[in-house]
Amino acid sequence: MDLSLTEEQSLLLQTARDFAAREVAPKAAELDKTGRWPSELVARMGELGFLGVAIPDTYGGAGLDAVSYVLAMEEISAACASTGVIMSVNNSLFCDPLYKFGNEHLKKDVLTPTARGETLGCFGLTEPMSGSDAQTMATVGEKQGDGSWIVNGSKNFITNGPHADFIIVFAITSREGGKAKHTAFVIPKTAPGYTVGKHDEKLGIHAAHSCTTFFENVRVPKEMVLGDEGAGFKVAMATLDGGRIGIASQALGIARAAYEKSVAYAKERKSFGKPIAEHQAIQFMLSDMATELDAARLLTLRAASMKDKGQRHSMESAEAKLYASEAATRIAHKAIQIHGGYGYTTEYGVERHYRDARITEIYEGTSEIQRIVIAANLLKA
Ligand code: CAA
Secondary structure (H helix, E strand, O other), X not given: OOOOOOHHHHHHHHHHHHHHHHHHHHXXXXXXXXXXXXXXXXXXXXXXXXXXXXXXXHHOOOOOOHHHHHHHHHHHHHHOHHHHHHHHHHHHHHHHHHHHHOOHHHHHHHXXXXXXXXXXXXXXXXXXXXXXXXXXXXXXXXXXXXXXXXEEEEEEEEEOOOOOOEEEEEEEEEEEOOEEEEEEEEEEOOOOOEEEOOOOOOOOOOOOOEEEEEEEEEEEOHHHEXXXXXXXXXXXXXXXXXXXXXXXXXXXXXXXXXXHHXXXXXXXXXXXXEEHHHOHHHHHHHHHHHHHHHHHHHHHHHHHHHHHOXXXXXXXXXXXXXXXXXXXXXXXXXXXXXXXXXXXXXXXOHHHHHHHHHHXXXXXXXXXXXXXXXXXXXXXX
């Protein structure tokens, strides 16, 4: 794998780094404290091309690739993990499947404004009674005589849900020999019968709002079906192959922020007459953190580079997400230890990284689900 960046990737990285340092990082503590939705940052991400990084410019995107997306996600998530996941959901879970599976109507009228950041998207797979076992859902779609559909059900933990203009919803639309067949629908927030619940209160990523969404006899025209009828579960799984790269990059950003703060603190804080960075106990922690960070970045870039080459990357995305998310938790944990009592307070912000890291082991497939995906790929004939 060639690890050098192209000129376009380097330029995007620099733009993301500048945006993160100047506009995102100064607001991160306030966003965490208040849980305010960062509408101004979402708008700026749209202007800068961060909401449709790997979508061709003909459909409103920046025309770059998955590697560029990882680079930008790491920078933005290092500054603010909430802003990072808002970006990730729009890119990976909404624009990507619309580009891959959408008909021309969906690409022109829904993908194009969403990749530009004029509208926002979200992804409805999880339900109150089915998370990891995603096929076993209660939401149903019933085909009507004119080819349209009526969708009934609910989806929960929907990141961007309270603010999104469109949602991709997965529903069971038929059964063959007892086996459920799913179809994916794109539903605008203006559709009669589509409502959203109150924001979830969470441990971290406070500014990335999520909620439950409800569908009561929502009529969906046939041109809003995403992919083939009955092939919705494959749309969901293929989308998550990309989404897991996004969450791995978010974890990478969180971990890097915790690591960098730890290095700076270790050089400045003194104990027993010398900077704590000179104590081997601290050096060993920093060495482990740096090594895990590099390993997580390499796994994530490998998965992104395979996606860019059009290669199947289910296993590599799962490995990247599994490792990066668990490493982020370990790194943020050590960061608090290095900061001692100050790490447990909000003064240095490492406790925010610790809280934010934890979700990366859960959403877009728990660590246990990533292990199932990896094992299934390892053991297949
Ligand atoms: N790409 C394309 N097709 C795929 C696929 C992939 N990566 N993975 C599986 N499939 C296909 C299979 O080939 C199979 O097809 P056939 O029926 O034609 O044989 C079909 O999908 C079913 O596959 P499985 O039998 O493997 O499915 P399963 O029921 O055993 O489930 C699972 C597999 C991996 C556990 C899956 O349910 C899963 O990923 N669960 C986790 C769900 C998840 O990640 N949810 C996250 C929600 S989104 C979110 O979190 C957003 C947010 O807030 C930020």
